[in-house]
Amino acid sequence: MTISAAPPVQLLDSRLEVTGGSRLSGHLRVNGAKNSALVLMAACLLSRDTLRLRNVPPLTDITAMGEILAALGVRVTRHGETIDLDGEHISRAAPPYELVNSLRASFFCIGPLLARMGTAQVPLPGGCQIGSRPVVEHVKGLKALGAQVTIEHGVVTASVQGRNRRLKGGHIHLDCPSVGATETLMMAAALADGETVIDNAALEPEVIDLADLLNAMGAKVRGAGTPSITIVGVDALHEADYAVIPDRIEAGTFLLAAAITRSELSIGPVLPEHLGAVITKLEEAGCRLVADGSNLVISAKAITAVDLRTMPFPGFPTDLQAPFMSLLATAKGTSVVVENIFENRLQHVAELQRMGASIRLQGNTACIEGVARLSGAPVHGTDLRASAAMVLAGLCADGVTTVRGLEFLDRGYANLEDKLNAVGARIRRLSDAA
Numbered sequence: 332m333t334i335s336a337a338p339p340v341q342l343l344d345s346r347l348e349v350t351g352g353s354r355l356s357g358h359l360r361v362n363g364a365k366n367s368a369l370v371l372m373a374a375c376l377l378s379r380d381t382l383r384l385r386n387v388p389p390l391t392d393i394t395a396m397g398e399i400l401a402a403l404g405v406r407v408t409r410h411g412e413t414i415d416l417d418g419e420h421i422s423r424a425a426p427p428y429e430l431v432n433s434l435r436a437s438f439f440c441i442g443p444l445l446a447r448m449g450t451a452q453v454p455l456p457g458g459c460q461i462g463s464r465p466v467v468e469h470v471k472g473l474k475a476l477g478a479q480v481t482i483e484h485g486v487v488t489a490s491v492q493g494r495n496r497r498l499k500g501g502h503i504h505l506d507c508p509s510v511g512a513t514e515t516l517m518m519a520a521a522l523a524d525g526e527t528v529i530d531n532a533a534l535e536p537e538v539i540d541l542a543d544l545l546n547a548m549g550a551k552v553r554g555a556g557t558p559s560i561t562i563v564g565v566d567a568l569h570e571a572d573y574a575v576i577p578d579r580i581e582a583g584t585f586l587l588a589a590a591i592t593r594s595e596l597s598i599g600p601v602l603p604e605h606l607g608a609v610i611t612k613l614e615e616a617g618c619r620l621v622a623d624g625s626n627l628v629i630s631a632k633a634i635t636a637v638d639l640r641t642m643p644f645p646g647f648p649t650d651l652q653a654p655f656m657s658l659l660a661t662a663k664g665t666s667v668v669v670e671n672i673f674e675n676r677l678q679h680v681a682e683l684q685r686m687g688a689s690i691r692l693q694g695n696t697a698c699i700e701g702v703a704r705l706s707g708a709p710v711h712g713t714d715l716r717a718s719a720a721m722v723l724a725g726l727c728a729d730g731v732t733t734v735r736g737l738e739f740l741d742r743g744y745a746n747l748e749d750k751l752n753a754v755g756a757r758i759r760r761l762s763d764a765a
C-alpha cells in the first residue's frame with residue numbers, strides 16, 4: 332500500500348469506556364518502538380537505496396512521518412508492519428509546515444537532509460502538551476559540523492557552503508543528553524567529511540537502535556549507549572533490512588496494566604535491559620517478575636508505595652511516569668514522584684483526583700497517598716502517556732471510566748483496547764459526531 336494524503340479531519344467525539352474490575356490473564360504482544368521507528372524512518376533520507384524497516388508499529392505518528400517523507404520525494408510503501416523507504420529521488424529539502432506541525436519527530440529530517448543535500452529548511456517543532464521542546468542542542472551541534480543555521484519566521488534553515496556542500500566532522504559537547512539532538516547529530520555526521528565525537532550523548536536504547544541501523548547501512552558509528560559516540564563519516568550509505576527494537580514504553584504500560592489489576596500477564600517481546608528501572612520499581616512495589624524467553628511474566632497481588640524520580644536512561648523514563656502514578660494511586664502507603672524531564676508533565680494528577688486519587692502536587696513533585704479504590708469518572712488524557720494512565724486507572728476503578736483524548740493515545744499505542752480486551756479487560760471505543 333502506498334501512503335496517500337491524510338483523510339479529512341472529522342469532528343468526532345471519540346472516547347474509550349473502560350469498565351473496571353476485571354482480572355487480566357494471558358499474553359500481550361509488544362509492538363516495535365515508536366520512538367525508534369520514527370527516527371529510523373528519517374534515516375532513509377541518507378541513502379539513494381531502499382531502506383526496509385520491519386516491526387514498525389501501526390500508529391498514526393508513523394503514518395504522519397511517512398507522509399512527511401513522501402512530501403520530500405521518498406517512495407513509501409507499507410505492508411503490514413514492514414515499510415520500504417526508497418530515497419533515490421529526494422526532490423525537496425523543506426517538509427511542508429502543515430505536516431511537520433502534526434509531528435514533532437519530523438524535526439529529525441533536518442540532520443539527514445543537510446547531510447545528503449547540503450541544505451534543509453524545517454519548521455520549528457514548537458512546544459507540546461508536556462512542555463517546551465527546545466532544539467538548541469540540535470542547532471549548536473549542526474553548527475559544529477560546519478552548517479550555517481538561521482531561525483526566522485519559525486523555520487530553521489541550515490546549509491553547508493563549499494563546492495561539495497559536505498558537513499565536516501567536529502567535536503560536539505551536548506549541554507544536556509538530549510535524545511533527539513544525539514540522534515539528529517548522529518545522522519548528520521554519518522555522511523560528514525571526517526570524524527565526529529558527540530560527548531554527553533543520550534544513552535537511550537533508541538540511540539543504540541539508530542547506531543545499529545546506520546552501521547547496517549554502511550556507516551561507522553561506535554560508542555552508542557555510552558556518553559561518547561564517535562562517527563567516522565563515509566561517502567555514501569547503502570540499502571538495509573532492519574527490525575525495530577520492541578517498544579519499552581508499551582511494554583512498561585502493559586506491566587502496569589497487570590500490576591494495577593493485581594493480575595498475572597506475560598508480556599513480550601521485551602529486552603529486559605531496556606526496562607531496568609521500571610522492573611526495579613515494580614519489584615519494590617511488590618510485583619514478581621520472571622523472564623521467560625523473550626517475554627516477561629509479571630504477577631501482582633498487594634502493591635506498596637514506592638518513590639521515583641524521572642531521569643534520562645538508565646533512570647526511570649518520563650514516558651512511564653503518568654502510567655506508574657495510576658498504579659501508585661492504588662498502593663498501600665504514600666509515594667513521592669518527581670518529574671525532572673518535562674515541566675508540564677503532571678496534568679494527569681487532576682484527572683486522577685477526579686477518580687478519587689489522593690494526590691498533593693507541589694511544583695514538579697507529587698505526593699500520592701494510596702486509596703483502597705478508584706472510582707470511574709469521565710476523564711481526559713492530556714498527552715499520549717497521560718491518556719494511557721487514564722486507561723490503566725479505569726481498569727481497576729469501580730464502574731465506568733470514560734477516557735477522552737484518544738488523538739494522543741492513538742499516536743503511541745497500537746490497538747490498545749483490542750489488546751487489553753483479549754486478556755480480559757472490558758473497553759469499548761465509542762465515536763459519534765461531536
Ligand code: UD1
Nearest residue numbers: 366436465466467468469507508509510511649650672673
Ligand atoms: C524523546 C522521546 C520522548 C521522551 C524524551 C525523554 C522521541 C520521538 N521522543 O524526546 O518520548 O519523553 O525523549 O526521554 O524519541 N532539552 C534542552 N535543549 C535541547 C533539547 C532538549 O534543554 O536542545 C531538554 C528538554 O527540554 C527536556 C530534556 O532535554 O527537558 C529531554 O529532551 P530530549 O531528550 O531532547 O527529548 P526528545 O528527544 O524531544
